[in-house]
Amino acid sequence: MNYLFKALNDETRRQILELLKEKNMTAGEIADAFNITKPSISHHLDILKRADLVTSEKDGQFITYSINTTILEDVLQWILTLKK
Amino acid sequence: MNYLFKALNDETRRQILELLKEKNMTAGEIADAFNITKPSISHHLDILKRADLVTSEKDGQFITYSINTTILEDVLQWILTLKK
DNA sequence: ATAATATTTAGATATTTGTCTAAATACCTA
DNA sequence: TAGGTATTTAGACAAATATCTAAATATTAT
Numbered sequence: 301m302n303y304l305f306k307a308l309n310d311e312t313r314r315q316i317l318e319l320l321k322e323k324n325m326t327a328g329e330i331a332d333a334f335n336i337t338k339p340s341i342s343h344h345l346d347i348l349k350r351a352d353l354v355t356s357e358k359d360g361q362f363i364t365y366s367i368n369t370t371i372l373e374d375v376l377q378w379i380l381t382l383k384k
Numbered sequence: 385m386n387y388l389f390k391a392l393n394d395e396t397r398r399q400i401l402e403l404l405k406e407k408n409m410t411a412g413e414i415a416d417a418f419n420i421t422k423p424s425i426s427h428h429l430d431i432l433k434r435a436d437l438v439t440s441e442k443d444g445q446f447i448t449y450s451i452n453t454t455i456l457e458d459v460l461q462w463i464l465t466l467k468k
Numbered sequence: 469a470t471a472a473t474a475t476t477t478a479g480a481t482a483t484t485t486g487t488c489t490a491a492a493t494a495c496c497t498a
Numbered sequence: 499t500a501g502g503t504a505t506t507t508a509g510a511c512a513a514a515t516a517t518c519t520a521a522a523t524a525t526t527a528t
Contacts, residue, residue, distance in 0.1 A: 302395060309393035310486080311386060314462075321466055327505055340487055342506055361495045361504055369467045378398075379460055382405055383453045394516080411475055424517055426476055445474055445525045470528085477522070484515070492507065498500090 304375055307351035312336065313344050320354060320367035327363050388459055391435035396420065397428050404438060404451035411447050 307313055316330055331341040345365060348354040352371045357364050391397055400414055415425040429449060432438040436455045441448050 301398075305389070305393045305398075306485095309389045312486090314385075314389075317466055328503090331505095336486090337488065338505070339489080339507080343486075346506085358494095363505065367466070372463050372467055376460070376463055379456050379463075382401055382451070383456055390515095396516090412473090415475095420516090421518060422475070423477080423519080427516075430476085442524095447475065471526100472528095473524100473526075475522100475524080478520085479518100480520105481518080482516090485513085487512085488510085490508085490510105492505100494503100494505080496501100496503080498502105 301374060301378065303351045304353070304371065307347050307353055308375070310344070310347075312341075313348055316341075316344060316348065317353060317367055320365060324364050324366045326359070327365065330365065385458060385462065387435040388437070388455065391431050391437055392459070394428070394431075396425075397432055400425075400428060400432065401437060401451055404449060408448050408450045410443070411449065414449065 312334060315334070319325060319330060319333060327342060327345060328338070330345070331338045334341060345354065345356070349356060353368055354365050355368050357366070396418060399418070403409060403414060403417055411426060411429060412422070414429070415422045418425060429438065429440070433440060437452055438449050439452050441450070
């Protein structure tokens with residue numbers, strides 16, 4: 301839960317998730333969408349991965365990232381029980 | 385949105401919200417529930433307040449805090465659009 | 469008025485975090 | 499095998515954050 305909220309607590313990471321919602325992208329494509337260096341994006345992707353919010357798959361020279369929305373169910377549940 | 389995620393990105397603050405979900409509490413009562421000094425709790429309450437996640441009301445010498453769940457709707461929506 | 473209680477504000481400090489540059493690793497192609 | 503491209507790892511640094519102690523503010527009660 302901690303990892304999840306930590307991962308979501310950054311505008312860049314939230315935008316990465318919004319991008320990945322539209323389509324899978326390679327690390328380079330993701331980096332190109334931001335005004336941040338590739339190593340920094342790589343770090344953000346690592347945090348998203350540790351939180352299980354994205355998965356990655358090696359495609360030869362490229363690494364393609366996909367969003368994993370199932371883990372968001374946990375956040376949803378936490379918020380919903382707070383609301384009830 | 386940033387303020388919201390920031391406020392939620394702390395275990396103590398999330399626990400405060402869980403406490404306030406059960407009943408309204410004074411700052412002192414909230415502080416007593418944690419192994420953290422009162423000034424630190426006061427600071428957490430301030431952050432929750434800025435994020436509009438809690439409201440406060442002066443009751444003479446005491447300040448009573450209440451949870452405001454309506455603002456959580458924003459987080460819910462953000463997550464739901466990510467899932468759909 | 470004075471003392472006690474409740475809470476916040478101010479200021480300091482250690483830790484975490486986001487970012488960068490430089491270097492390493494991995495893969496592909498000629 | 500040599501060179502180019504894609505990505506990550508390592509190390510450094512500034513900014514943000516959570517915490518603390520001490521002091522300030524506000525209210526109540528004697």
